[in-house]
Amino acid sequence: MTLLPRTLLWRSFLLISLLMIISVAAWFQILRNYEREPRAKQLAQMVVSVVNLTRAALVTANADKRRELLMDLSEREGIRVYPAEPGDKLVPSPDTPFVHMLHAETRRQLGEDTRFAAGIGDLHGFFISFHIDDDEYWVMLPRERVERQFPWQWLGWTALALLLSLTGAWLIVSRINQPLKALAAAAADIGKGKTPVPLPESGPVEIETLARSFNQMSQDLARLDADRALILAGVSHDLRTPLARLRLSTEMSTSDEALKQGMIADIGEMDSIIGQFLDFARTQDEEPLAPTDAAALAREVVEHQLRLGHAVQANIEPVPVQALRRMGIKRLISNLVDNALAYGEKDVCVATRSEGGRLILEVLDRGPGIPPQQAERLKQPFTRLEQARSGRGGSGLGLAIVDRIARHHGGSFELLPREGGGLIARVSLPLREGAALPGS
Helix, strand or coil, rough: CCCCEEEEEEHHHHHHHHHHHHHHHHHHHHHHHHHHHHHHHHHHHHHHHHHHHHHHHHHCCCCHHHHHHHHHHHHHHEEEECCCCCCCCCCCCCCCCCHHHHHHHHHHHHCCCCCCEECCEEEEEEEEEEEEEEEEEEECCCHHHHHCCCHHHHHHHHHHHHHHHHHHHHHHHHHHHHHHHHHHHHHHHHHCCCCCCCCCCCCCCCHHHHHHHHHHHHHHHHHHHHHHHHHHHHHHHHHHHHHHHHHHHHHHHCCHHHHHHHHHHHHHHHHHHHHHHHHHCCCHHHHEEEEECCHHHHHHHHHHHHHHHCCCEEEEEECCEEECCCHHHHHHHHHHHHHHHHHHHCCEEEEEECCCCCCEEHHHECCCCHHHHCCCCCHHHCCCCCCCCCCCCCCCCCCHHHHHHHHCCCCCEEEEEEEEEEEEEEEEEECCCCCCCCCC
């Protein structure tokens, strides 16, 4: 399990954001290192000047004026002078490169015997020693005059610049991501058997070329599908007329009754196969969406099979009325029931229910079933599983038609093993908002 987001938009945005943050941090570190030495020299020069001026003032001042001088330095400049004592408890200075550089530069100008401390006893500040004759003194500078305050103002401006940069990055990445999302949606429409709206051929050269190529591919597929449908429909239509004449001639024939009935059955099967060709060639968009009660359609199919003398059970629960293609859904249920009666042998059952925000249509049988590894293959046109359901006719289009109708409604079609043996043909369609139970 990866912690990275899955979308290109967020991955690109996070990558750009990370690079920008690293860049800002690197520039901050470079600036900090670059200005460390000049700042240390400037601060050392200030400290040296304060020590020299303090020493000179103390040396040249009259003895009775020194106390006033020290008080004036403390009040006006915050500078205090203390005599050094052998038992002073010194607080060591911070161990940082900047402090080391400051001490080195100060000792270079004042002498190697200069000492530093961050505090003496309970007093805290920047302490530096100097000598008058053989006596040693400490000059204490306020900490704020030596330590640099954190540049909160500059940090705010940096954060603002970074925020504006990230906003720009988001706009750039989202602008690139929009045509890719449109391309993905159009590809999904093609997968459902629809013809998508042409993509806008604009933007960067690469995106424009991709959109143009995709539009050309979509047009070629639509033209190929239309040609295929036209050929299938034409051939099927042309074959039905001679088949009708042949059936009429056979029924009027006075030849052997068994032979006549067999020929009539063969002609009926050929007519059924041609009907499946027409159903497969038919474009789903030809029929508009309309409020449809799928449970009522399932009951119609069951009642029709019962009138034909077929044993079909019903476990039909009320389901919300949905915007569906009525004839397409009825054709879907009929194909599943015909398939179950042809191969399922017994205990054929039609069931409907709503479950987890989806409309479920199931046709169950007790036939030999289908190996799970063959389930997806049998949804392809002109495909049959002779080992499991041998000895039967058909065109191999029934399940392909069911799968196409289900996908065209945004649903799915599954072939699942039934507990106790047999097959469950399950169609799952999304329940859209605003649906209501019939009669409510």
